[in-house]
Amino acid sequence: MGLVGAMGAAVLGLALHRAAYAAVRVVPLPMVATAWYVLLTTVLSVLQHYVERHFSKGATR
Secondary structure, three states, X not given: OOHHHHHHHXXXXXXXXXXXHHXXXXXXXHHHHHHHHHHHHHHHHHHHHHHHHHHHHHHOO
């Protein structure tokens, strides 16, 4: 493999690296929205659990 072949391989490797980086960097909006939905509903469910537990103490007496 000569100098031209090594340069071609380097250019090809750089092009593949850029293509892979661009593919990983672009995340579809529905996936981001799903992640936020799961995170927020989990946090709010935990918060609701503690609020209901706090106020149910008065109802059992």
